[in-house]
Amino acid sequence: MARLEYFLRETASGLRRNGIVAFAAMSTAFIALFLFGLSLLINREFNLVIENLTGNVEVAVYLTDPVNDQTVAHLTDSLQKLSAVGDVTYETKEQAYANFLRLFRGQPGYDQVDPKVIPASLRVKLNDTAQFSQVTAALGCSEDANGKLTCTEPGVANVADYRDLLGRLTSITRLLSLGVLALAAVMLISAVLLIANTLRMGMFSRRKEIGIMRLVGATNWRIRVPFMIEGLVESLVGAALAILALFVVKVTVIDPLRGKVKFFPFVQNTDLLAITPWIAIASVAIALVAGTIGMRRFLDV
Amino acid sequence: MSHPERPFPNLSKVCWMISLQHVTKVYKNSVVALEDVSVDVEKGEFVFVVGPSGSGKSTMIRLLMKEEEATKGEVYVAGKNLEKLTSWKVPYLRRNIGTVFQDYKLLIDKTVFENVGFALEVIGKPKHVIDQRVPEILEYVGLGDKLNSYPDELSGGEQQRVSIARACVNRPLVLLADEPTGNLDPNTSVDIMRLLDKVNRIGTTVVMATHDQAIVDAMRKRVVELDKGRVIRDQARGVYS
Numbered sequence: 001m002a003r004l005e006y007f008l009r010e011t012a013s014g015l016r017r018n019g020i021v022a023f024a025a026m027s028t029a030f031i032a033l034f035l036f037g038l039s040l041l042i043n044r045e046f047n048l049v050i051e052n053l054t055g056n057v058e059v060a061v062y063l064t065d066p067v068n069d070q071t072v073a074h075l076t077d078s079l080q081k082l083s084a085v086g087d088v089t090y091e092t093k094e095q096a097y098a099n100f101l102r103l104f105r106g107q108p109g110y111d112q113v114d115p116k117v118i119p120a121s122l123r124v125k126l127n128d129t130a131q132f133s134q135v136t137a138a139l140g141c142s143e144d145a146n147g148k149l150t151c152t153e154p155g156v157a158n159v160a161d162y163r164d165l166l167g168r169l170t171s172i173t174r175l176l177s178l179g180v181l182a183l184a185a186v187m188l189i190s191a192v193l194l195i196a197n198t199l200r201m202g203m204f205s206r207r208k209e210i211g212i213m214r215l216v217g218a219t220n221w222r223i224r225v226p227f228m229i230e231g232l233v234e235s236l237v238g239a240a241l242a243i244l245a246l247f248v249v250k251v252t253v254i255d256p257l258r259g260k261v262k263f264f265p266f267v268q269n270t271d272l273l274a275i276t277p278w279i280a281i282a283s284v285a286i287a288l289v290a291g292t293i294g295m296r297r298f299l300d301v
Numbered sequence: 302m303s304h305p306e307r308p309f310p311n312l313s314k315v316c317w318m319i320s321l322q323h324v325t326k327v328y329k330n331s332v333v334a335l336e337d338v339s340v341d342v343e344k345g346e347f348v349f350v351v352g353p354s355g356s357g358k359s360t361m362i363r364l365l366m367k368e369e370e371a372t373k374g375e376v377y378v379a380g381k382n383l384e385k386l387t388s389w390k391v392p393y394l395r396r397n398i399g400t401v402f403q404d405y406k407l408l409i410d411k412t413v414f415e416n417v418g419f420a421l422e423v424i425g426k427p428k429h430v431i432d433q434r435v436p437e438i439l440e441y442v443g444l445g446d447k448l449n450s451y452p453d454e455l456s457g458g459e460q461q462r463v464s465i466a467r468a469c470v471n472r473p474l475v476l477l478a479d480e481p482t483g484n485l486d487p488n489t490s491v492d493i494m495r496l497l498d499k500v501n502r503i504g505t506t507v508v509m510a511t512h513d514q515a516i517v518d519a520m521r522k523r524v525v526e527l528d529k530g531r532v533i534r535d536q537a538r539g540v541y542s
Contacts, residue, residue: 003425006422208406208408209408211406212406212408212419212420213419213423214392214395215366215395215400215406216395216396216419216420216423216424216467216471217392217393217394217395217396217397217398217424217471218392218423218424219389219392220389220392222423222424222425223423
């Protein structure tokens with residue numbers, strides 16, 4: 001008990017004496033952990049978007065003109081049987097043209113497009129995008145040397161392949177989140193160095209005290225632990241502030257956007273909750289590494 | 302005292318507190334501070350180490366508390382071979398050694414009581430021990446009425462008394478003093494020497510490095526004289542030169 005009391009008292013007096021420097025370390029820990037948390041959130045956001053996109057992906061099976069109702073019924077039936085397929089809807093030429101107008105309104109020449117060239121299609125929702133080949137196989141489609149699909153099933157003109165696009169999107173988002181994580185890593189390292197430096201300055205300003213402690217036979221741990229706790233307190237306060245700030249960002253920036261963009265997902269409170277343990281772990285790791293670096297070679301007997 | 306490893310089997314009847322055997326200390330910049338120094342100090346002895354500046358007095362003190370390590374030869378303190386003492390055991394050695402310096406090394410933001418108590422606190426002694434021993438030792442060094450003063454409210458002599466109290470509060474076997482009267486006027490120095498003598502009389506082995514001739518001559522204790530790192534005289538009841 002006496003020992004615990006001693007450590008706490010020494011830590012408190014160290015923080016007080018070292019006020020401005022401790023504040024600087026806390027601020028850096030806060031910024032680093034905030035950016036770290038932000039990068040984790042951005043990562044989750046990317047994952048949500050990807051999930052959303054792949055979840056909503058439709059395969060368009062374009063039909064040859066003129067469209068025959070029996071062919072539509074037959075194709076719908078055979079596609080529905082596939083395990084990868086969730087839902088099949090028929091989009092008539094009129095609906096397709098209306099969609100076209102909605103998407104491309106305002107672009108030069110959009111009203112000169114002949115409604116007749118816009119094909120009717122079956123919109124196929126996939127449960128599992130990886131099983132896209134099931135669809136092409138059922139329709140008897142094969143890829144030629146140019147990568148163009150031709151299909152043998154009567155009534156089918158073409159199948160739009162989104163795999164390539166999706167693959168590219170995924171790799172771009174993966175790259176982006178890696179970049180954000182790298183930024184966070186740099187920030188974490190700078191937090192480690194700043195806290196290590198704070199501890200060093202603290203020890204420098206108390207070198208006389210430390211000298212006396214060594215003289216009278218205090219163990220290395222007895223000397224180090226208050227500084228370790230000091231670093232831990234600084235980095236934990238930074239972590240708490242970072243979590244608070246992330247919550248504020250979520251409420252003031254992300255929440256107002258929610259619903260403004262249709263079908264676009266945003267991170268939730270649960271996402272925020274899920275990253276807090278990582279921030280806490282990162283802050284403890286910062287303190288430990290900073291303590292090790294800051295006190296190395298400084299106190300050797 | 303105990304001799305767990307029996308360092309001097311041929312001298313086992315004598316209880317050496319300190320023994321330097323053919324000790325040479327060469328610093329990194331190849332300055333030879335001590336050269337082939339052999340000195341044995343019995344338990345309870347009072348030894349002056351004298352010599353001009355740079356003769357190696359301070360190096361000898363630093364070797365005895367393992368602040369430095371001997372380049373050659375062996376150093377024994379309180380039955381321990383310091384060369385073989387692992388670094389994590391050094392703090393425990395130092396708990397048996399009190400140290401006093403010319404510059405007192407007191408913490409100016411702590412009271413006299415806190416300064417002395419600090420030495421017990423940082424080696425994990427409980428509060429009730431501190432509350433009992435600190436006033437006791439301060440009474441002993443003649444500062445029983447200055448417990449709550451701060452170092453800058455005290456005279457040089459009083460500050461050195463605080464530092465001696467701090468060195469002795471854990472009842473060390475050995476007291477090492479490096480120029481303890483270096484900053485004090487002759488009368489105050491005499492008072493400090495009386496105190497060190499008193500500490501010695503209760504069984505503490507005292508090694509004091511000094512170049513204060515008057516004091517050495519007045520005390521008539523054992524004198525080890527160093528010159529350029531060599532022992533040129535080791536005399537019982539000696540004078541400065």
